[in-house]
Every structure is written in C-alpha cells, then in structure tokens.
Amino acid sequence: MRILPAWLREFVNVAANDRQLAEDLTSAGIAVESVQEENGATIYEMDLTTNRVDAMNHYGVAREASAIYDVKLKKVSPMLPERKTRQSNSAVWRAPIGMTSFTKDELNADDSTTAEAFPIVIEDAQGCARYTARIVRNVKIGPSPQPVARRLELLGSRPINNAADATNYALNELGHPTHVFDLDLLEGGTIIVRRAREGEVLKTLDGVDRKLSTDDLVIADGRKPVALAGVMGGFDSMITERTKNVLIESAWFDPATVRSMAKRHLMHTDASHRFERGADWGITPLACDRVAELILASAGGELHGEQIDTVARKAERASIALHRSEVNRILGIDFDEDEIQRILGRLGFGVTRAPEGSFSIQIPTWRLDVEREVDLLEELARVHGYNQFPNTLPAFTGAVVTLPDEPKNAKLRETMLALGYDESISITFVSEQEAKAFASSHSSNTGLSGAPSLGGAPAEPLAIANPLSEEAGYLRTSLIPGLLNMVGYNLNRGNANVRLFEAGEVFEKLGDRSIEDERRHLGFVATGDAITKSVHSAAQPYTFFHMKGDVEELLAAFEHQELHFDDHTPPYFHPGRSARALMDGETVACFGQLHPDLATERKFRQEIYIAELMLERVYRHPLREPRYQRISKFPTVERDFSFIFDEAVTFERIRSAIEELGLGELQKFVPAEIFRGEKVGAGKYSVLLHAEFQSNERTLRDDEVAQWSAQIVVKLQSLGGVLRAQ
Amino acid sequence: MYTVPKLEDYSPEALDRAVADLRRALAEEEASISSQADWKAFRDRWLARKNGILTQLNNLWLKPCPADLKRTIGQIINTLRPEIEHFVTHGQSRDEDIRTVIDSLSKDALAADRLDITLPGIQRPIGVKHPVLRVMDEIVAVFKAMGYSVGEGPEVETDYYNFESLNFPPDHPARDTQDTLFIAGQESKPARDRLLLRTHTSPVQIRTMEQQPPPVRIVIPGKVHRNDPLDATHSPVFHQVEGLAVDTNITFCDLKGTLDHAMKALFGSSVKTRFYPSFFPFTEPSADMQVSCIFCGGKGCRKCKFSGWIELLGCGMVDPNVFDFVKHNGYDSSKISGFAFGMGVERIAILKYEVEEIQLFYEGDVRFLEQFA
Numbered sequence A: 001m002r003i004l005p006a007w008l009r010e011f012v013n014v015a016a017n018d019r020q021l022a023e024d025l026t027s028a029g030i031a032v033e034s035v036q037e038e039n040g041a042t043i044y045e046m047d048l049t050t051n052r053v054d055a056m057n058h059y060g061v062a063r064e065a066s067a068i069y070d071v072k073l074k075k076v077s078p079m080l081p082e083r084k085t086r087q088s089n090s091a092v093w094r095a096p097i098g099m100t101s102f103t104k105d106e107l108n109a110d111d112s113t114t115a116e117a118f119p120i121v122i123e124d125a126q127g128c129a130r131y132t133a134r135i136v137r138n139v140k141i142g143p144s145p146q147p148v149a150r151r152l153e154l155l156g157s158r159p160i161n162n163a164a165d166a167t168n169y170a171l172n173e174l175g176h177p178t179h180v181f182d183l184d185l186l187e188g189g190t191i192i193v194r195r196a197r198e199g200e201v202l203k204t205l206d207g208v209d210r211k212l213s214t215d216d217l218v219i220a221d222g223r224k225p226v227a228l229a230g231v232m233g234g235f236d237s238m239i240t241e242r243t244k245n246v247l248i249e250s251a252w253f254d255p256a257t258v259r260s261m262a263k264r265h266l267m268h269t270d271a272s273h274r275f276e277r278g279a280d281w282g283i284t285p286l287a288c289d290r291v292a293e294l295i296l297a298s299a300g301g302e303l304h305g306e307q308i309d310t311v312a313r314k315a316e317r318a319s320i321a322l323h324r325s326e327v328n329r330i331l332g333i334d335f336d337e338d339e340i341q342r343i344l345g346r347l348g349f350g351v352t353r354a355p356e357g358s359f360s361i362q363i364p365t366w367r368l369d370v371e372r373e374v375d376l377l378e379e380l381a382r383v384h385g386y387n388q389f390p391n392t393l394p395a396f397t398g399a400v401v402t403l404p405d406e407p408k409n410a411k412l413r414e415t416m417l418a419l420g421y422d423e424s425i426s427i428t429f430v431s432e433q434e435a436k437a438f439a440s441s442h443s444s445n446t447g448l449s450g451a452p453s454l455g456g457a458p459a460e461p462l463a464i465a466n467p468l469s470e471e472a473g474y475l476r477t478s479l480i481p482g483l484l485n486m487v488g489y490n491l492n493r494g495n496a497n498v499r500l501f502e503a504g505e506v507f508e509k510l511g512d513r514s515i516e517d518e519r520r521h522l523g524f525v526a527t528g529d530a531i532t533k534s535v536h537s538a539a540q541p542y543t544f545f546h547m548k549g550d551v552e553e554l555l556a557a558f559e560h561q562e563l564h565f566d567d568h569t570p571p572y573f574h575p576g577r578s579a580r581a582l583m584d585g586e587t588v589a590c591f592g593q594l595h596p597d598l599a600t601e602r603k604f605r606q607e608i609y610i611a612e613l614m615l616e617r618v619y620r621h622p623l624r625e626p627r628y629q630r631i632s633k634f635p636t637v638e639r640d641f642s643f644i645f646d647e648a649v650t651f652e653r654i655r656s657a658i659e660e661l662g663l664g665e666l667q668k669f670v671p672a673e674i675f676r677g678e679k680v681g682a683g684k685y686s687v688l689l690h691a692e693f694q695s696n697e698r699t700l701r702d703d704e705v706a707q708w709s710a711q712i713v714v715k716l717q718s719l720g721g722v723l724r725a726q
Numbered sequence B: 001m002y003t004v005p006k007l008e009d010y011s012p013e014a015l016d017r018a019v020a021d022l023r024r025a026l027a028e029e030e031a032s033i034s035s036q037a038d039w040k041a042f043r044d045r046w047l048a049r050k051n052g053i054l055t056q057l058n059n060l061w062l063k064p065c066p067a068d069l070k071r072t073i074g075q076i077i078n079t080l081r082p083e084i085e086h087f088v089t090h091g092q093s094r095d096e097d098i099r100t101v102i103d104s105l106s107k108d109a110l111a112a113d114r115l116d117i118t119l120p121g122i123q124r125p126i127g128v129k130h131p132v133l134r135v136m137d138e139i140v141a142v143f144k145a146m147g148y149s150v151g152e153g154p155e156v157e158t159d160y161y162n163f164e165s166l167n168f169p170p171d172h173p174a175r176d177t178q179d180t181l182f183i184a185g186q187e188s189k190p191a192r193d194r195l196l197l198r199t200h201t202s203p204v205q206i207r208t209m210e211q212q213p214p215p216v217r218i219v220i221p222g223k224v225h226r227n228d229p230l231d232a233t234h235s236p237v238f239h240q241v242e243g244l245a246v247d248t249n250i251t252f253c254d255l256k257g258t259l260d261h262a263m264k265a266l267f268g269s270s271v272k273t274r275f276y277p278s279f280f281p282f283t284e285p286s287a288d289m290q291v292s293c294i295f296c297g298g299k300g301c302r303k304c305k306f307s308g309w310i311e312l313l314g315c316g317m318v319d320p321n322v323f324d325f326v327k328h329n330g331y332d333s334s335k336i337s338g339f340a341f342g343m344g345v346e347r348i349a350i351l352k353y354e355v356e357e358i359q360l361f362y363e364g365d366v367r368f369l370e371q372f373a
C-alpha cells in the first residue's frame, strides 16, 4: 500500500521532512518500506502488519504521526449543502434484527415531489452491523477532476469515473470501503442486507457470474442481489455514463463473514482486505458523507434528503483498565501518568484517570486489534520507541537440562563425519511411489519395521492435502529416496566419489496419534572410491564391507550384548549384497548395495551403497561407557588354521561354532585370507583362520594351546571343513 | 685419548691422514658410550663451545694455516661438523639393538634415502557439517551458555499447537501468512486435532510449558515446512531457532538485553541491535530485531541494501492468551511474564557465507558442502 506524505500532512502539522517522518513512523511500527519520488511527489511504500488495518489509509497514518510528534490531528468534516447533522437512527438503541429504517426527513421531503422513502433493511445483523447510505440525484458521470485522478494514479490506481473514484479516494483517505450504485437500476425502492438464497446468481463488477450460496451475505434490492457484501459490487447496478442518480453505501460487515466469502469465491479486493481485518464501525456516516462531498464536487447533482443510517447492532468498544504497575512489570520501565495520557489520547483512546496510578481507557471503534491491557502496553512501548528502552539481562534460578538423545545424536554425527561422510539435508517430500516403495510396512514381513505396532494396523504413508507438486505429494517414509536424489545430482555433475549422510525424521501413519508417527533415522550413501587414486596408491573402490564397517563403527557406540547380521533386507537392496543388523535381537539397520534395477531406473552407472539406521531402536541402548581392562603381561600365542569349506558355511557359522567352545583364553579368531578358484573346487572356498590365545594370569603352556587348537579343528570339521595345514 | 694435532704438513696426504685419525677417534669414542653420563661427556668433549674438538679445529687448523689454504681447511671442517653432530645425536640412544641399526645404515645409504617431501600427503578426508546445521549449532551454543536448555518437538503438528494455542484463532488472516502444508485425510477430526507440518518452531513453546512449570529457559532448534516451491530464494524446508524465557521477573528490557547480548556473542562485540514494532499473534508487544550490518559495520553495503542494518529475527513478550493455554501448569499471566524469539537459520547462513541460492543447501552437491570444512 502507498501513502502520499503530502496528503497525510493535510491532517497533521508535522515539522519533520518526508524522510524523517518515514523513519519515525517505522520506529513506531507503521513501517515505511521505501521512500520514492515519482512525478514530483514523494511516495511511501508501506509494509503494515496485518493487525493494523486502521493505519492502511492517510488519516490513520496521520493519527500515528500526531501521537509520535504530540501534535493535533485535524478533524475530517465533509462540507455538504443544507447540512443537517442530526442522526436519523440514533446509535444509542439496539436495533432488532430485520429492522427497517428511514429518516423522518425523508418522509417530509423538503423540496422534491419525487422524494420517497428509501428503506434499508438489515436482515442479518451478524453479517452487517451497520449500513449508512445517501442518495445523490442528477449527477453527471465523467472523468474525475485532475487533483483526484492524480492522487489515485500516484497511489497506483487507475481512475475510472468520478463516482467510482470518489469511493476509491475516500478509501485511501479514511480507510473505509464504500460503494456507489446506480439508483435507477435498483428495483423495488429498497436495500436489503441478507443471506443469498439457494440458486441466486450475481454478476460481479469483474463480469463473472457468481453462483451464490446461503452462506453468502448480499446487498439486495427488492428483487435480486446487487452486491457481494464487502467484497464487490454487482455488474448490473454499476455506474455508467448513463447514470443519473446514485446511492452511496457505507456499511460495516463482519470480518469472518467477508473472509469466508472472499475465500469461497477466490476474490481478494481492497474492500474485502479491510473488512476481513476489521473495519471501523464508527466511521460509516463520515465515510458516506465524504463520498457524497466528493461526488457533489466532481459530478454535480444534489443531495436527496438526509443520510440514512441503519444500525443493526453496535460494535462499540468496552473500556479497559490500565495500571502503571503492569506497565512497569511487563515493559520494565516506569511511564509517568502524563506520558500515558498523552500517547493514548493522541491515538484516539479515551483516557480517564482512576486512583492509584490506574486508568480507564475507552477503545476507539477503529482499533479492533486492541482488546486487553497488554495491547495498550504495546501502544505505549511503540510510541515511546522500542530503542529508548534499556537493555538488561534477567536473573535466572532454573537449571540447564540436556535432552536424552542429544549426546547420542552428537555421537553418531561425529562418527559419520570422522568416517568421511558429508552432512546433508534433503527435501522431506517424496512421490507416492517412493513413499510406498520405501515404507516400513513394505518390509515389515522381514521384521524390519521401525514402527511400533499399534493394534496390528499397517503403517501408511502420510499424504499432503495441498502438496507442492505430485512428485512431492507424500512425506518421506525413509531417508533413502532423498539420499538417492542427492547422489544422482552429484553423479550428473561429474562428482563420482560421494559420501553423504542425513539424520532426520521419517513419517508414517500408525494409528490415530500424531507424535509416534514421526521417527528419527540416520541414512547414508556412498559410491565411487573409498580411497582415491593418487601418486602414492591405486584407487580402492567402496565396497559392501566398507559400509558394513561403517555400520559396525556406528553401532559400537551403544551398549549391547550381541550384534548379528543376516540377509533379510527390503527389496530395494541387491539381494546378495545387503544385510540387516540386529542388536540384541532387534533390527536396527539395513544396508548394502542398491538393487541394480533401481540403479538402472535412476541411470546410475556405478555401484551405490545405502544404509539406514532406525534410531528410535538404536537409542533404546545407552551410549557405551568406556571400560578399562588390565593389559595382560603374558605373551600371546598365535595359531593359524587353513580350511576348505562349502560356500554354504558362512563365516558367521564358523564364528558362532568356535564361540560355542567357550575357550576363555581365545582372545581373537578372525579370517586372515580367503581363496576361491580351480584349486579349491567349485562351490567351495579356502580360508586361513587366525587365532590368538592369551591369559591374564600366566604364560600359556604348549600343551594347553595344542589341546585348544585340536578342539577348534574338530569343531570346524564338524561344519564340513577340510583341514589343509596348520 | 685423541687430541687435535697442530698441522705442520699441509700436503693432501697429510690432511687426509689427520681427518682419518679424527674420524676413527670419533667412531671409537661413540662406540664406547654405555651410559647417559658417558654420552654427555662425549658430547661436551666434541661439541663444547669453549674447548670442544670442533672448536679446536678452528683454532688449531684454520686460524694458523697459510692464507692460500684457508679455503681448503675451511671445507674440511665444514664436512666434519655434521659428522660429529650425527655421532653425537646417535650416541644418545645407544643401546645394543639400536646400535646395530645405526651401524647398518651407512652414511651413504642414509644420504640416498630421500623422499620428495613436497609431494601431497595422503589424505583421509573427514566429512563436513552442513552449513545450515553448523550455523544452528553456533546459535544454540550461544543460548546454552546463557543458561538455556535445548527443547524439541515434532515436525508433524496439530492445528492446536501450531496455531490455536499460539493465539491464531481459526480463520484468522494471520494464518494466511504461514503457507501451511496440511496432512491429507484429516476432515473427520476436530479442527484442533488436524495434522499439518509445523510452519514454525513456536509450537514447542507450548509443549515445553505443558511439561514444565516456570521458570523456563529453552532454545529450540528445528526443521519447519511451508508451501513454497524450491527456487533461488524459497524453500519448502528450512530451519529455525526459537527461544523462550518465562519467569516472575522478565521484562521487555530483558528481551532486548538478552538478544543484544546473544548477537554480540554470535557476530562480535561491536555489533549493535535495534528493535521495531511488529506483529505476531503469540507475542505482545512484538518486535523485529535488526543488527548493524556485520559486513560493513553499518556504513552501508550491498548485503544490507545500503541501510547499514540487517533484519534478523522476530520476538516479543509472550501474549497472555498463550499463557492461558498452560495456566494449569503454573503460568498465571498476572504473576509471570516471558519473552520469545525466533530466527531463520538459512537466512543467517546465506548472509554469513554469501550463498546466492537457498536451494544449494538441499541438493547435496559435495562440491558445495565440502567448502564448509
């Protein structure tokens, strides 16, 4: 919205120049975003907060200036011929719903034989609290006079004709939306404010036929709707060059009603913008007269009778108690009573002093945003100037606590970084296909679901009602799709060695509760070389076992009895090159090579390794406490065993078989070398197993080591192993 | 015991003999070292500044020699000096095993064993923290140091926590500014239970106050979502750091002082702050805070659009209506007061690192990420 400082200076005498005024307004919360010169005029581009609809006009900004500089705000008093100031329907009494009103003066029409009563009926007092109108006859519709047209143009509006421009001018001046009807196109000699009837249609000023619903509030004549209340006038009753007589509407419509209509009809107009945010109930007579004054000045004609002011309900404001002690308690400084009176008085509040540093404050009708004492504190603070308050630091008596997962998150992050993975953040949204393909429910038959089971209901992905796009229609159920997108982005740009991780939330609908739907995962992806080629060494490609080592490294940070790996993995993994990790019997991670079909789909030309840890499960284990163990003073005895096994005998089987022997002095048992090939025979492999024995208490004797070695050989032979040499 | 002879015969043969005698003595004496004390005596005998053998060579060989031979004698001494030093160094770690190694490394072999130490080292690169999370950590650390605990809350929120309890009434225009993404299929639920993606970290204010009676000091880092397609200046995903302090004594001056202190801790003690009135449904009074431009110091530059100031965060005194939602837990707005603030982390990261496009943060391009090592 634009404000012309020259215009607002008509209402307030400010010594500061335009730039200083802009700065001072901004400091008080009436933000002037920029000050420009255009066609010889200074223009403020305003950036007002949504609560300050009262300041979205020149008079409202002038009022702020009057408070800032403590100068008088001039009254707006339209000069009308045969001015009779008495109000026809006094606002003192509460009008019943459906009340009809007209002026007595109208009935005793002064000079005109055509004078007639023009009743205005508000059938819906909730939607329309007040409707003020005037009739002007014998106008000549044409272009607006230059000063009016110029101001509208400076504000960025296109002048239309003198009647329409009068409403626009008054809107910019006083902030109240008004409307002008061609009186002769209104049928039935009446205005009725009511809800639309089923099946009614209204062509609005923009030429669109609007199907109305019974939720719409309309202005109707005796037969049909002629305007969408507070949103837009009707096409068929609009002002044209042929218009002779006009009816000026200045009404107050309910914010929620206008808002729902504007939403329903997808219309956003200057009028709806103001009514939605709360217009000034008290200004309708003044705005009505101001439009009349402008029309008379620019289009001639004469007033027909008196102003018709119909009040269906009062929207006057209660008064609020304000205490100096509360000002001090919240703002932290003391305001003296004169300053309180001065600031609030200039802003149009009625200020009455009460005993013991308190006040009774009458809230003006245009300040719908002020309802409570604390709102008055803000008025005081902003006019006083936020930067005039000292900076202090509060004392504090509470304790600092750490979230239980904070050290765990930190440990994993530290480990990922140390392992050479870059931290990344992907977009949270995935396509329906991705949400389902990577869902935990999808793989629940492998026992992989990270989701706590809730009455056996299968987990479902969460769709977004208003997504950014179809490909982003769901919340991610896994971190893998985001990581694959990022890997793809890198590969397409020639970054062949990529290691990325992301720690973040994944989402699934489990039951009817919200919070458990959200689980924290750690995902990572690697492709290319683990060790890049250099002058010192050849490249070493990243393999499954690099990833397994990384997973082991991460999980080693948590207390557990047993870490077990098997090949039950979801279908997006290469079936023979992927694993899941079970910590004390519970699935905590899946990792391995991306399924070649998926890799092809995404046009990946190199092997991609992915891993995902279900942190809510991992975090059930405390972080491992370091433990000290005395280092043995006695020598280690090493033995190697060379065996041939069937391919079906995995190392895990060998390891657990040896573990079953329960040899206390066997400190280490690892595969040292593996061979496959013709010499070994198809379906078989040769493995060199390395054992280390050591005792904490004594030097081991040859005969005991020999005995243990024999036990190991027998055990391995029981797995079908053939001893080659020892 | 070897003593440095005076040179009378300057023939090459005589000189060679003298050098060979010295070398033999050096090796023999070093070989006989068997204790730390031996070594010290050996070191002093050969290298002592005052009358060590090396010094004597200068006095007895170089000084008296004929002028035309100065150069030759000087070169001989220059060759001997590092040899003496070498034996002294090795003599220190004399023990039988090491002795063998040293013996086996002939001087020549050692001289030939040279690396081109100017070749690049073998690097095992460590990963890099994401720039946004790195900035977030810095902000959180500042508030932790001021006595704030870290709070957290879910990213999928209910209407109640994201809006209603923060004083956004249903159908209020202030909701329009939030560009909320809603979860589908919520129609059958009461409005306040409907799920959405939180548009700010402020819901954690209420969640924290529900859990914990006053006093409260928390800082809440977190991810939020809005219905803004990803482009150079917008992102549907971004991060905020929220703060909340509630106690019996919190004032608007404390809000200003706390943020001023935090900004000085973050950007340096010369940074200034200023506050402007603003509007947030959950604070009253509300303010926008600006810091003096961290790039030009306030003189005006491209980054601050030549204003000298950068708008950094929104804040205000907690609205009594918000306290009313947690009144049962000790939050009686007539007895306690508080302030809240929230800042966009990406915005600060963009300013700090001069990143041109916000989307760079979410593409995972390692060439981008690895610049923040």
Ligand SMILES: [Zn+2]
Pocket: B293, B294, B295, B296, B297, B298, B299, B300, B301, B302, B303, B304, B305, B306, B308, B309
């Ligand atoms: Zn600057």
